[in-house]
Amino acid sequence: MKHKEYMWAYLFVAAPILGFMLFAFIPISYSVYVSFTDYSGYKAPVLNGGDNYVRLINDELFWKTLLNTFYAALGIPIGMALALGFATALNQKIRGIRFFRTIFFLPTISSIIALTLLWKWIFNDTYGLLNYLLQYIGIQGPAWLSSETWAMPAMIIQGVWGGLGINIVLYLAALQGVPSSFYEAAEIDGGNRWDKFRHITIPCISPTTLFVLITSIIGALQDYPRFQIMTEGGPNYSTTTIVYYLFQNAFRYMEMGFASAMAWILGFIILAITVLNFYLSKRWVHYE
Structure with a gap:
């Protein structure tokens, strides 16, 4: 009987492992090899040693896009603070609170393309809603998406808004798990x-804060679709993130080897930041 149970257990476990091996492990392993080659995607890869990594170090645009990525990530603490504030408000027992919870979560399950196009209209400097409202109160709004100064702040605003829904839900669940006896x-x-x-709420929800922080950082460092739609990386590469630059090199310029090297550098940066966060979390995260 036990042998039969083990057989079924191994079969169920084998499915995700096989899927990981075919669709993740093999491509990841191959990308390591490709990062040391000159590969266009059409012809066979030709080994070039560490030329791609040397080129990355000397590539000014790579460093600029990396800086842009971290600049865009400055919205993370703002978004976390707002999410905690809204979650605290939505944790109250008042009439119609479920409606407001649904409204805040709605953008999370909506199409990112549709939402990005909506925000592109909002930020339009000629007929956009935001500049219209600013003009209504006597303020001349800037050219949000066509200005090197204002394009990234506009993307940060949109990013903070887009990430609120899921973070509010996570914080709301954490708040509801704090024992009422502590407050009493x-x-x-x-x-x-x-x-x-x-002294009670913040320490008790600190594991959730750590989770939100790490996932937000990982998401921010891999963010690119909304930049492609709203600004196409401009003006003058001021909103080109490292993943968007990677995408351009891989699929526009067909430099797969160079793009693979960039992907691995980004992967190690994300790994280092994640490990650092877990190490520092021992000082402020409380699991009891």
Whole structure:
């Protein structure tokens, strides 16, 4: 009987492992080899040693796009703070609260293409909604998406809005898991609302904060579709992220070897940041 159960268990486990080997492990392993070659995707790869990595180090545009990526990631703490604030408000027991929770989560399940086009219209400097509202209160709005100064702040605003939904849901679940007895004990000790939030809420939801932080950073460092749609990386590469630059080299210029090398550099950067976050989390994340 046990032998039969083991057989079925191995069969169920084999499916995802086989899928990973075919669709992830093999392509990942092959990309390591390709990163050391001159490969256009049409002809057989030709080994060129570490030329692609040397070229990356000397490529000014690579460093600029990497800096752009981290610049865009500055919206992460803003988005996390807003998500926690909205989640705290949505955690109240008031009439119609489920409706507001649905409204905030709706962008998460909507088409990223549709939402990006909507924001492209909002930021339009001629007939966009944002500049119209600014003009209504006497402020001349900038050319959001065609200005090197304002294009990235506009993308940060859009990115913060787009990531609110899922983070609000995560924080809301964490807030509802905080024992009410903690707050009752704090009230007995004379703690006010700020004391309870700082000494009870924040420590209790710190594991969720760590999860949101890590996933947000990974997502931000791999972000590119909305940049392609809204600005096409412009003006003057001011909104070209490293993944968008990777995409251009791989599929526009057909330099697969160079793009693979870039992907591995980005992978190691993400790994290093993730490991650093887990290491530092020992100081501020509380699991009990």
